[in-house]
Amino acid sequence: MSRCRFHPPLLAGALLLATALAGCVQPTIDQVRFARTGPLGDQSVVILSRKHKTQGETENDFISCVSDSVAAGDDSLSVLAERQFVDSVFPWFEPRTAPLTMDKLGEVIAEPLVGNRIRDIGVRYLVWIEGTTERTDQAGTVQCTVFTGGMPACFGFLSWEDASNYEASIWDVTEGIAVGKVTSEAVGTSFIPAVVVPIPFIARVQPEACTNLSDQIKSFLGDSEA
Amino acid sequence: MPVSGFSVAGLAVLSGSRVGRALYGAAAGAVLLVAMLGCARGASVTVNTTVPSPLVNPIPVKMGVYFDDALTAYVHVEEVPDHGEYRIDLGASQVPVFERVFDAMFQDVTRLKGKALENENAAPFLDALQSSGANVDAVLAPTIEEMQFAIPAQTKGDFYEVWIKYRMKLFATDGTLIADWDLLGYGKANSDNYGSVGTQDDALGDATIWALRDAAAFLSFYFPTVDGVREWLEGRGVGA
Structure with a gap:
């Protein structure tokens, strides 16, 4: 019969340590500029997700993350919430009616009702985001046992790889042109070795992709040089 | 994670x-x-919502809109093998959604309410029209013909999906059928956007709301181009 003593300070310390540990993430960013961007002034940007596909729809929390990040910091831009924008121009930017090309956007904003509404709410740029974060690999197991006295113990090794791949197309509504694209890719491996106490090393792949894409968008729109 | x-x-x-x-x-x-x-x-969802007012040019007609009992009390109940009973209560949303759409689509709107329409029998709305004394050019009557949904376990995909098939009927004030057509609303909700516990109600509810928005969008966009409606509008000097 084996008996294990429960050590709360030890366990709490291990958990604290675990939260500070992170798996490795490899980011890749890129941008292509098609046209010059002007100063935003008192106008705003809308971060939108493409919803017309039946697979690979961008996660809501990623759109929220990018919107919040673009609106934060010393180089922040004014951001109008996605839902507020699509409600304001209903039904022109619904999943099955939103323009998929610059030509179609031109037709939409040429409608006086829509063009006037977009001017009224002060939107200058539409940023369409496509892409997802997917689990690309996974291996191993961790098994846990509860011993007498309430001491849980886990043994094993678990690892998985996540990959983020996002692209943002930036459209200037005022000029009716596509001004550029920025991309953010990130790959990271997370793992949990467990010898009594499991210690997770979590690769924050999607947050990394969000931060990089947001910085790219701010840099792209904040830089008025061609 | x-x-x-x-x-x-x-x-x-x-x-x-x-x-x-x-x-x-x-x-x-x-x-x-x-x-x-x-x-x-299973899941039990009561959808109580409306849609934003559509940005469309109002058509210069006086339209009566007839909401029958079957529409305002519509509930879809379906047993999914191995997954239990799903109940989606749509009725409460029908009047708020259609009123918001019709108010934007037509210059003048009169709401009529009464018994369920059956096939092309206009008698119920004629009674409602007569008793209201409303002066309208025509009466538009939406009914739900069919509703379907799919859950990720069925499709092996990520989405909860909802389809609502409306049958739209446009009647002259003497009860003659001017036009009837199907209006399809489709909505989906990505299961990745919901937590792991108690997700089905929220996801199905959101998919249904998107389906209602979709139907409202297509109705407000394409009503003037529907066969029969187009000719009727042209006859009144209103181009599609």
Whole structure:
């Protein structure tokens, strides 16, 4: 019969340590500029997700993350919430009616009702985001046992790889042109070795992709040089 | 971060002590709770929503809109094999959604309410029209012909999906059918956007709201181009 003593300070310390540990993430960013961007002034940007596909729809929390990040910091831009924008121009930017090309956007904003509404709410740029974060690999197991006295113990090794791949197309509504694209890719491996106490090393792949894409968008729109 | 490969195996109590029995009971309860959550079945959703006012040019006609009892009390109930009963109550949303759309689409709108329309029988709305004394050019009557949904377990995909098939009928004030056509609303909600517990109601509710928005969008966009409606509008000097 084996008996294990429960050590709360030890366990709490291990958990604290675990939260500070992170798996490795490899980011890749890129941008292509098609046209010059002007100063935003008192106008705003809308971060939108493409919803017309039946697979690979961008996660809501990623759109929220990018919107919040673009609106934060010393180089922040004014951001109008996605839902507020699509409600304001209903039904022109619904999943099955939103323009998929610059030509179609031109037709939409040429409608006086829509063009006037977009001017009224002060939107200058539409940023369409496509892409997802997917689990690309996974291996191993961790098994846990509860011993007498309430001491849980886990043994094993678990690892998985996540990959983020996002692209943002930036459209200037005022000029009716596509001004550029920025991309953010990130790959990271997370793992949990467990010898009594499991210690997770979590690769924050999607947050990394969000931060990089947001910085790219701010840099792209904040830089008025061609 | 979900750790889907994590497993709890070999749950062992190595002593018959009181502590051990208490621990075993707690652990067994936890396992039972997880099992119950994992086997959560079906969903019950009441959709009570409206849509934003559509940005469209109002058509210069005086339109009566007839909401029959079957529309305002519509409930879809379906048994999905191995997944339980799904109940989606759509009725409460129909009047708010259509009123918002029709108010934007037509210059003047009169609401009529009454018994269910059957086929092309206009008698119920004629009664409502007569008793209201409304002066309208025509009467538009939406009915729900069919509703379907799919859950990720059925499609092996990520989405909860909802389809609502409306039958739209446009009647002259003497009860003659001017036009009838199908209006399809489709909505989806990505299961990745919801938590792991109690997601079905929220996801199905959101998919249904998107389906209502979709139907409203297509109605407000394409009403003037529907066969029969186009000719009727042209006859009134209103181009499509």
